[in-house]
Every structure is written in C-alpha cells, then in structure tokens.
Amino acid sequence: MRKTVIALAMLSLAGCASQPANTTASTTNNNAVVASSQSEQFTELADKIWQALSAPHKTALPDMSADALEQRYQRNKAWLEQLNTIDTTQLDKQQKINHAMIHYTLKNHVDEYRFKAHLMPLTAEGSFHSSLAFMPGYTQFNSEQDYRDYVAKLGTINRYMEQQTAWLRQAIEQGYTQPKAAMAGFEESILAYIVQDASDSVYYDPFNQQPKFIDDQTWQQLQQQARQVIDEQVMPAYDDYFTFMVSEYLPNARESVGASELPEGNAFYKNRIEHYTTTDLSADEIHNIGLQEVARIRAEMLRVIEQTGFDGDFDAFVNFLRTDEQFYPETAEELLQYAAWIAKKMDGELPKFFKTLPRKPYGIAPVPEEIAPKYTTGRYSGTNRDDRAGFYWVNTYALDRRPMYQMEALTLHEAVPGHHLQNAIAGELEGVPEYRQQTYISAFGEGWGLYSEYLGLEAGFYQDPYSNFGRLSYEMWRAARLVVDTGMHAKGWSRERAIDFMASNTALSLHNVKTEIDRYITWPAQALSYKLGELTIKRLRAKAESELGADFDIREFHDAILENGSVPLDILEAHINDWIKQQ
Incomplete structure (x- = not known):
C-alpha cells in the first residue's frame, strides 16, 4: 500500500505539462487507494468480530459471570466504535450490506447488556433451560471426541444454570422480573425436562444409537459417563x-x-x-398503523363471512369457528398430515414464483411436548448444519384449539414459500461472509413470512371461504399485534385489554390469544416486525409493478427480494429501487 502511494505521487509530479488531466487521474487513484484501505480494514475487523461472536463452545457452556459479561460488553463496545469509524461511502454495495449486517448484530449485543437483558433471560415460552435442550440436535457427532466433548459440556450445565439463576435473583431485587400474569404455569416447562431415568432425558438422545466409528466397549463407557453426568449434575440443576x-x-x-x-x-x-423493525417509527406511529390495518382487514373479513352464508354478526361467526368440532382435528396425525399435504402442494407451485430454489429440504414435526403448552401455534426451526434439514413445527398440544382453517396460512408462513425457503436461500448464498448467511433480521424474515401467506392467494390456495377467513384472521393477528404490543408497552394497556382486543378481532382460539399476548408481554417489540415488514415488501412490489408495467416478472422480483439474505428494511428498499432501475 505504501509503495502505491509513493508511485502515485511521483506520477503526479512528472505530469506538470497537463496539470488538469493528471490532477483528475491522481485524485481518482488516491480515492481508489482510500476505498481499498477502508475495504480491507472493514473486512479484517468484521471477520474478527464474527469469529468471536460465533466461536463454538464445544466442551463448556459460556461463562455468565459478572466479570465475563462485562469483559464481553467492553470488547463489543470497542468493536462497535471501530465499525462506526469505517467510511461506508468507500465500500462497494455488497460490503455496505456486510457492514450493516455485522453492525446490526454487534449493536444488539451492546444494547442488550446496556439494558440488562441478562436479568431477563426468559420469556413466557421458555428460557435457558429449554434452549439448552436443543443442544443434542445442534451438536455434530462425527468422531469419538465429539461425544466426549458433549459429555464435558453437559457437565457445565449446573454451573451455567446457577449463574443464570443468580442473575434472576438480582432481577427480583432490581425490578427486572417478567410480569407475573404472563408467567403463570411457566414452572411446568421446567418440570417437563426432569426425569427419573437418565436414559429418558433429551440430553441422552445422542447415545441411543451407536455410530460405526466407536467400538462396543468405548460406547458403553461413553453411555455410562453420559448417564452419570445427567443424574449427578444435569437433573439436580x-x-x-x-x-x-x-x-x-x-x-x-x-x-x-x-x-x-x-x-x-x-x-x-x-x-x-x-432493533426488531429496523425503522425509526415511534410507538404512536406503529399503533396508528395497526388501527388502520385492523379496520381494513375487518371490512374484508365481513365480506368473506357473507360468502359463507352464515346468519349472524362477526362475534357470532368467530364463536362458531371456535366451538364447532368440524373445524378441528381429531388426532395429532391428522393435523400433521394436513400440514404436510399443504406444504407439498405449495412445493409444486414454487417454480411459478421463484427462479432460485434452495437445495436444503425441510421436514414437518410436532412442537416438542416439553414446551408445547405455552408455545405458539407453529414455528420454523432452521439449522446451520449441512447434514440436517430445517423443520416446520406444528403445535399438536390441545387439538381443540388448533383449527384446520388456519393451516394453509400457517404452513405457507413457516415452511414454503415462507421461512424455510428464505432461510435456506440465505444459507446457500455464495461469495458472502458467514454472518450474511446466518444473521436473521426479524422485520425482513417475518415480513417475508406474512407476505408468503398473501402469496398463497396467487398460488391457488384459500379456495374455501373458511380457509380464506383463516388467512385474514392471521393477517389481522399480525395487524392487531401493532396495537396490543404498543398498547401494553407504551400506552399503559392491561393484559386483559390486550386479550380482549385480540379476541374480538381474530378467529384465534382463546388459548392461542392468551399465549400470544403473554409472548408479546415478555418479548417486547418482536411482534411488531411481521406487519411492518410485510407492508414494506408489498409497497415495493406495487412500485415495481407500476414502474415496470408489462416488463414486471414476479420470479425476478422475488429473487431480488431474497438474493441478499435477511437485511434491514432500508437496505431492502434501496436494493429494490436499484433493481427497478436496472430492469
């Protein structure tokens, strides 16, 4: 780099006879040097940050002591300051996206510590005790050492949970607890993991099938070690x-x-x-957007009720949907099979809407029974491992609260063309840093999921008016979130007022309404990301259709939306505006 600068200076001195032209050349070349320097400086810094943030903990869970958290905070804060010194105008388009993504991730680490998120490491749906239980599925077992490392890691669960519990004690003292009403019954989710026989524990699952690369004697020893650690350390924790x-x-x-x-x-x-919306909208602005959307969707729901021929008002129709047995599955298998059929039907429609499809497949499975009672109706569980599929989870707990008329919308959101498609494409992006593949931005991802529900209309779904009402109820659910989330967290709404608003505007079962409201209470603002993200994608599509006219290609548009992975909404908007110009 130094030699380049000297060479450029000598070139400038040698060209005095044509000063204007050579001054321009010199300025251009110097700008190129500065840009190259900023690019290299950013790449080196971003790689260092990501390596630290994503470093695997193979033999021990993270240290959650006060000293360790403070050290990580100071390190992250210093890195964030360094990131902020990068002149992003000197970066190319992809590196600008890289900068925004690593900045988003790092800033959240800093902000969470600053606002003492470590005092609230739990929501109504679960906490570290349930997150830890995913460890067997996320661990790769390709060698004997992998099993030994796993057993060693199990041995640190006791220490880890003691540290987390210590923070929760501080939370009680400092006023950072989760609300009592939203946490009712939470203890049952802990009890679900406590077993009398270690071999029945979810933590023992990796030892239920012997791999070919481990001999019988060693395998038996590993099994015994695992049972001992589970009995003596994990269960007591x-x-x-x-x-x-x-x-x-x-x-x-x-x-x-x-x-x-x-x-x-x-x-x-x-x-x-x-953080969750990647916008600068205020709580009042979001609340008002929600009220407008609720009114618009309500009018459309009333038109669908007329199509069914139902004799009664909105409340009577919703009560009919919630109580009539014809709308509910008799068995978990029936619900799962229906979800699978919808998903497979959509698989066949994907080429009409996308040019780029992912290699990674997905499966369908019930929500783990340990967390199902307080869990949402369905969710996508992705994976970064190349030897595992993603999974669309369907909640089969309390079947009388899982209406079939909402399954088309749920499946399109969680599986395809929703979360699985988007996450798998992001994970298979080429020529981008790992953090671009793995970072999930809620406003983008959940906005895409809700847009995917809408896309089902164009793909031939919701032919039955009850199913279409289910779609609208799901859209209303997300619109109502804008109202109840901001209502409770910024406007003094009670839990009961939020439940009443959600129950009176959607066809969600009352069980689902309550579990959802408790989720919003204990996870502030996350629920805002869905509708705001979807509205952005729909607005960008309308702009592209208007400006491109007959040249608009839905497959090209969807590829453009997804081709950079999960990005903040302002970056998505700039990208689509560029794409429209390029067309």
Whole structure:
C-alpha cells in the first residue's frame, strides 16, 4: 500500500505539462487507494468480530459471570466504535450490506447488556433451560471426541444454570422480573425436562444409537459417563431451577405488564422497536398503523363471512369457528398430515414464483411436548448444519384449539414459500461472509413470512371461504399485534385489554390469544416486525409493478427480494429501487 502511494505521487509530479488531466487521474487513484484501505480494514475487523461472536463452545457452556459479561460488553463496545469509524461511502454495495449486517448484530449485543437483558433471560415460552435442550440436535457427532466433548459440556450445565439463576435473583431485587400474569404455569416447562431415568432425558438422545466409528466397549463407557453426568449434575440443576422458580421468582414477579414499567423502560422499548423493525417509527406511529390495518382487514373479513352464508354478526361467526368440532382435528396425525399435504402442494407451485430454489429440504414435526403448552401455534426451526434439514413445527398440544382453517396460512408462513425457503436461500448464498448467511433480521424474515401467506392467494390456495377467513384472521393477528404490543408497552394497556382486543378481532382460539399476548408481554417489540415488514415488501412490489408495467416478472422480483439474505428494511428498499432501475 505504501509503495502505491509513493508511485502515485511521483506520477503526479512528472505530469506538470497537463496539470488538469493528471490532477483528475491522481485524485481518482488516491480515492481508489482510500476505498481499498477502508475495504480491507472493514473486512479484517468484521471477520474478527464474527469469529468471536460465533466461536463454538464445544466442551463448556459460556461463562455468565459478572466479570465475563462485562469483559464481553467492553470488547463489543470497542468493536462497535471501530465499525462506526469505517467510511461506508468507500465500500462497494455488497460490503455496505456486510457492514450493516455485522453492525446490526454487534449493536444488539451492546444494547442488550446496556439494558440488562441478562436479568431477563426468559420469556413466557421458555428460557435457558429449554434452549439448552436443543443442544443434542445442534451438536455434530462425527468422531469419538465429539461425544466426549458433549459429555464435558453437559457437565457445565449446573454451573451455567446457577449463574443464570443468580442473575434472576438480582432481577427480583432490581425490578427486572417478567410480569407475573404472563408467567403463570411457566414452572411446568421446567418440570417437563426432569426425569427419573437418565436414559429418558433429551440430553441422552445422542447415545441411543451407536455410530460405526466407536467400538462396543468405548460406547458403553461413553453411555455410562453420559448417564452419570445427567443424574449427578444435569437433573439436580433442573431440580434447583424448578424450586427457585416456584418458591422465589414467580411469587416475586412484578404485577405490571408493560416494558415502560421497567427501569429505563421507555428507552428500552424504543431500542427494541428499532432493533426488531429496523425503522425509526415511534410507538404512536406503529399503533396508528395497526388501527388502520385492523379496520381494513375487518371490512374484508365481513365480506368473506357473507360468502359463507352464515346468519349472524362477526362475534357470532368467530364463536362458531371456535366451538364447532368440524373445524378441528381429531388426532395429532391428522393435523400433521394436513400440514404436510399443504406444504407439498405449495412445493409444486414454487417454480411459478421463484427462479432460485434452495437445495436444503425441510421436514414437518410436532412442537416438542416439553414446551408445547405455552408455545405458539407453529414455528420454523432452521439449522446451520449441512447434514440436517430445517423443520416446520406444528403445535399438536390441545387439538381443540388448533383449527384446520388456519393451516394453509400457517404452513405457507413457516415452511414454503415462507421461512424455510428464505432461510435456506440465505444459507446457500455464495461469495458472502458467514454472518450474511446466518444473521436473521426479524422485520425482513417475518415480513417475508406474512407476505408468503398473501402469496398463497396467487398460488391457488384459500379456495374455501373458511380457509380464506383463516388467512385474514392471521393477517389481522399480525395487524392487531401493532396495537396490543404498543398498547401494553407504551400506552399503559392491561393484559386483559390486550386479550380482549385480540379476541374480538381474530378467529384465534382463546388459548392461542392468551399465549400470544403473554409472548408479546415478555418479548417486547418482536411482534411488531411481521406487519411492518410485510407492508414494506408489498409497497415495493406495487412500485415495481407500476414502474415496470408489462416488463414486471414476479420470479425476478422475488429473487431480488431474497438474493441478499435477511437485511434491514432500508437496505431492502434501496436494493429494490436499484433493481427497478436496472430492469
């Protein structure tokens, strides 16, 4: 680099006879040097940050002590300051996206520590005790050492859960608990992991099938070691956590529900809005958008009710949907098979809407029974491993609360063309850093998922008016989130008011309404990302259709939306505007 600068200076001195032309050349070349320097500096820094943030913990869970968290915070804060010094105008388009993505991830680490997220490492759906239970499925076992490392890691669960519990005790003292009403029954999710026989534990699953590369004697020793660690360390850790939750945390959880009631609550909620929506919209603006969308969708729902021939008003129709047995599956298998049929039907429609399809397949499975009672109706569980498929989870708990008329919308959102398609394409992007493949931005991903439900109309789904009402109910569900989330966290709404608003505007079962409201209470602002993301994608599509006219190609448009992975909404908008010009 130094030699290049000297050479450029000598060139400039040698060209005095044609000063204007050579000054331009010199300036251009110097700009190129500066851009190259900024590019290299950013790439080196971003790679260093990602390697640290994604470093695998093969033999031990992360240290959650106060000193360790403070050290990681100071490191991340210093890196964030370095990222902010990069002149992004000197980066090319892809590197600008890279910068935005690593900045998004790192800033969230800094912000979460600053707002003491470590004092609230749990939501109504679960906590570290349930997240840990995914460890067997996320661990790769390709050698004997992998199994030994896994057993060693199991041996650190006790320490890890003790550290997390210590933070929860501080949360009680400092007023950072989750709301009591939203956490009712939470202890059952802990109890579900406690077993009398170690071989029945989810943590023992990797030892149920002997691999060919381990001999019988070694395998038996590994099995014995795993059972011993589960019996002597893992189960006691869960017992202690259950006791703490029942005797200390839940009785002392706060009575209020809004994030605004927390210390620095208003600033915290504003920060979470920015993080989950990648916009600078205020809570009031989002609330009003939600009310407008609720009114629009309500009118469309009334038209669909007329199509069914039902004799009664909106409330009577919704009560009919919630109580009539014809709309509910009799068995879990029936529900799963229906979901599979819908997914396979959509698989056949994908080439009409996309030029680029992913290699990674997906499966369909029930939500794990340990977490199902307080879990949402369905979810996509992705994977970064190349030897595992992604999975569309369907909640088969309480079948009388899982209406079949909502399954088309749910399946298109969670499987294809929704989360699986988007996540798999992102994971298979070529020529981009790993963090571009693995970072998930809620406003983009959930916005795409909700847009995918709408896309089902063009793919020939929702032919039955009840199913179409189910689609509208799901869209209403996401619109109502804008109202109830901001209502509870910024406007002083009670849990009961939020439940009433959701129940009176959607066809969700009352069980689902309550579990959803509790999710929003304990996960502020995340629920805002769906509708705001979808509205952005729809607006960009309308603009592309208007400006391109007959040249608009839906397959090209969808590829353009997905080709950079999960990105902030402002970057998506700039990219699509560029794409429209290029067409």
